[in-house]
Amino acid sequence: MTIKAIHHIAILTDEYERSKAFYTEVLGFKILAETYRESRKSYKLDLAINGQYQIELFSFPEFKERASFPEQKGLRHLAFAVDNIEESVGELLAKGVDVQGIRTDELTNKKFCFFYDPNGQPLELYEV
Structure with missing residues (x-):
């Protein structure tokens, strides 16, 4: 395959x-x-x-809630690639989205941050 x-x-x-x-x-x-x-x-x-x-x-x-905290097995989050994380976070904040602070991936030295969709699904912005 x-x-x-x-x-x-x-x-x-x-x-x-x-x-x-x-x-x-x-x-x-x-x-x-x-x-x-x-x-x-x-x-x-x-x-x-x-x-x-x-x-x-x-x-x-008819749906069932999926537990996210503490960490659960399965899909952890969905990450979206962006060119400029500061600019992208600014756009989310301007649209009323609560965004966690920008952090740096210790393995790649790339910037990333998390936010949630209306259902509580964890989403990530990752600067490429």
Whole structure:
């Protein structure tokens, strides 16, 4: 088997409109398709990052909360590459997003910081 790339990341939300606004208006992802599936009472929103299909945002009427603290097994966070972390953090703060302080990765000497989506999903900005 030869894996070529990550095809997409699926995120489940209980507040669809709020999450849709966050990923499109705050983070600037482009909507590729939005589908309402009546049989599931669920939305599926396909989003592109920098022209590539990468995020699927789902809403489901019945969901279970996922524990994040203390650290749990599974997906820890989702990191987005940025050119200038100070500028990117400034944009998030201007849009009312609570952002943790900028830190430096001790292994790579690259700057990074964490913030959360409306569902509490940990997200990271990582300066490349």
